[in-house]
Amino acid sequence: MAESSDSLQKERKMTSGPNFSASVVRKSAAAANIPPANNSMKMMSFENKQRRPNRIHRRSVSVSSTDSYSSASYSDASYSSDDEDGGLNPREKEQSNSSGQSDFCIRNIKLSDFGRREIEIAEQEMPGIVLLRKRNHNEKPLEGARIVGCTHITAQAAVLIETLSALGAQVRWCACNIYSTQNEVAAALAESGYPIFAWKGESEEDFWWCIEKCITYPAWTPNLILDDGGDATHLMLKKYPSIFNQLKGIVEESVTGVHRLYQLSKAQTLSIPAMNVNDSVTKTKFDNLYCCRESILDSLKRTTDVMFGGKQVLICGYGEVGKGCCQALKGLGAVVYVTEVDPICALQACMDGFRVVRIEESIKIIDILITCTGNKHVVRREHLDRLKNGCIVCNMGHSNTEIDVGSLRTPDLTWEKVRTQVDHIVWPDGKRITLLAEGRLVNLSCSSVPSFVLSITATTQAVALIELFRAPFGRYQNDVYLLPKKMDEYVAALHLPSFDAHLTELTDDQVKYSGVSKTGPFKPHYYRY
Numbered sequence: 140m141a142e143s144s145d146s147l148q149k150e151r152k153m154t155s156g157p158n159f160s161a162s163v164v165r166k167s168a169a170a171a172n173i174p175p176a177n178n179s180m181k182m183m184s185f186e187n188k189q190r191r192p193n194r195i196h197r198r199s200v201s202v203s204s205t206d207s208y209s210s211a212s213y214s215d216a217s218y219s220s221d222d223e224d225g226g227l228n229p230r231e232k233e234q235s236n237s238s239g240q241s242d243f244c245i246r247n248i249k250l251s252d253f254g255r256r257e258i259e260i261a262e263q264e265m266p267g268i269v270l271l272r273k274r275n276h277n278e279k280p281l282e283g284a285r286i287v288g289c290t291h292i293t294a295q296a297a298v299l300i301e302t303l304s305a306l307g308a309q310v311r312w313c314a315c316n317i318y319s320t321q322n323e324v325a326a327a328l329a330e331s332g333y334p335i336f337a338w339k340g341e342s343e344e345d346f347w348w349c350i351e352k353c354i355t356y357p358a359w360t361p362n363l364i365l366d367d368g369g370d371a372t373h374l375m376l377k378k379y380p381s382i383f384n385q386l387k388g389i390v391e392e393s394v395t396g397v398h399r400l401y402q403l404s405k406a407q408t409l410s411i412p413a414m415n416v417n418d419s420v421t422k423t424k425f426d427n428l429y430c431c432r433e434s435i436l437d438s439l440k441r442t443t444d445v446m447f448g449g450k451q452v453l454i455c456g457y458g459e460v461g462k463g464c465c466q467a468l469k470g471l472g473a474v475v476y477v478t479e480v481d482p483i484c485a486l487q488a489c490m491d492g493f494r495v496v497r498i499e500e501s502i503k504i505i506d507i508l509i510t511c512t513g514n515k516h517v518v519r520r521e522h523l524d525r526l527k528n529g530c531i532v533c534n535m536g537h538s539n540t541e542i543d544v545g546s547l548r549t550p551d552l553t554w555e556k557v558r559t560q561v562d563h564i565v566w567p568d569g570k571r572i573t574l575l576a577e578g579r580l581v582n583l584s585c586s587s588v589p590s591f592v593l594s595i596t597a598t599t600q601a602v603a604l605i606e607l608f609r610a611p612f613g614r615y616q617n618d619v620y621l622l623p624k625k626m627d628e629y630v631a632a633l634h635l636p637s638f639d640a641h642l643t644e645l646t647d648d649q650v651k652y653s654g655v656s657k658t659g660p661f662k663p664h665y666y667r668y
């Protein structure tokens with residue numbers, strides 16, 4: 140609690156202080172107001188399709204980060220060329236791109252055309268980050284930035300990487316997860332000259348080797364980290380403290396990484412500023428709610444072909460994720476029950492038309508059980524024993540202990556793998572339940588994550604990097620900060636044109652009356668949305 144109120148105080152100080160890259164923010168109103176519907180497609184297709192990024196170095200899951208919901212994307216399309224190359228470890232292969240550069244290490248450079256198409260598809264659904272790129276292309280707010288990036292390497296991440304480069308940054312990039320790299324996307328990036336070190340199915344040793352390749356390189360001293368899970372931060376801090384101490388800052392995306400940063404800050408061992416983008420409004424209010432609202436349906440359909448109309452569904456937890464799941468399932472005609480421990484969320488669920496029950500009250504009648512609490516052992520063996528035949532069980536929360544899957548690994552129960560990420564668990568009397576992704580986050584494991592939501596997160600990351608890079612000396616101390624509200628508003632504004640949404644401008648009279656500036660921030664830091 141103390142930490143978060145500290146951060147809020149810092150945010151308050153910052154929003155009343157000088158503006159981040161003032162010109163970048165100033166453009167937000169225009170971004171939100173100008174675009175006629177017909178122009179939005181034009182804005183999305185970039186003037187310079189043949190980007191040759193301005194970087195110095197060109198060539199070549201963690202195993203920890205599984206909690207950055209906004210970046211990983213399940214994709215069967217991500218094909219591995221293991222068969223083609225006899226499963227040779229990419230570190231043993233010599234590869235170069237068509238310009239002869241070899242500062243990268245990926246599965247197979249020949250996949251680059253396919254990867255480029257994936258990136259172009261992602262761009263179509265990432266209007267905010269594309270608009271940020273377009274509007275700041277000439278100004279190059281990241282000129283001089285040298286970024287070590289450690290994120291999931293997907294088509295959407297590629298759009299971010301290419302944006303940072305177009306804004307002037309030099310980058311070296313690796314994966315934050317050993318399984319989530321789209322090999323063809325890594326190939327497309329390597330073909331365009333980006334030093335990418337990542338492939339699907341890295342060993343743990345490969346994983347750390349790749350990060351190291353991004354930190355160290357002749358004539359390369361990074362000054363920013365964009366991290367997702369805290370591993371690049373951790374490695375640099377432990378092994379290369381002199382490089383770490385000279386960084387301008389860290390932008391961290393994940394729950395885990397942010398937690399580590401707060402621990403460092405508490406122990407007063409954080410020697411540089413860090414930005415917690417995981418808790419920015421444009422993340423929690425969009426990724427958690429809207430992304431889950433869409434991806435829960437996708438996850439259930441892909442894995443089980445279930446029809447939702449008339450099904451009885453129990454959703455544990457009515458926070459942002461639970462609300463999204465409830466809305467989606469109700470919309471398709473499911474009968475939705477909710478469990479909650481917090482009376483405020485329980486009351487919200489009631490007012491939204493859901494029955495709030497204890498798990499025991501509904502366990503025998505439900506067809507689908509979804510956990511969204513972030514808590515531990517919310518569904519235990521005693522509950523699973525009482526489910527009816529055919530019930531589908533899955534988890535949308537961070538912790539893979541939310542459903543006590545361990546309690547199902549007993550000799551009396553039989554596990555049958557029926558599809559990828561789908562297990563039937565059979566009781567001695569023949570009853571079977573369908574468990575998805577062995578209780579891990581089902582949407583990360585079994586569905587795609589909408590590119591639009593990833594655009595919001597990627598824009599937040601880019602804006603946070605610009606802010607840390609351009610901030611005048613002294614604006615940020617060696618601590619963890621939330622993104623100033625004005626920048627959250629800017630990120631949102633960049634996404635409005637694609638809906639042809641037109642913001643209303645406060646009149647002078649209204650400005651005087653409400654005390655709110657015409658250009659924002661429009662809400663106090665404690666506003667809950």
Ligand SMILES: NC(=O)c1ccc[n+]([C@@H]2O[C@H](COP(=O)([O-])OP(=O)(O)OC[C@H]3O[C@@H](n4cnc5c(N)ncnc54)[C@H](O)[C@@H]3O)[C@@H](O)[C@H]2O)c1
Binds near residue numbers: 478512538583
């Ligand atoms: N799957 C995804 O894509 C995705 C996206 C964002 C967040 N998450 C994760 O989902 C989880 C929920 O996120 P959120 O933003 O909704 O959090 P939240 O804090 O807003 O909501 C969680 C809710 O669960 C309730 N709860 C806690 N213990 C409970 C219990 N034993 N029984 C019933 N209810 C209980 C809390 O009162 C709270 O209202 C977190 O672990 C978060 O990290 C997942």
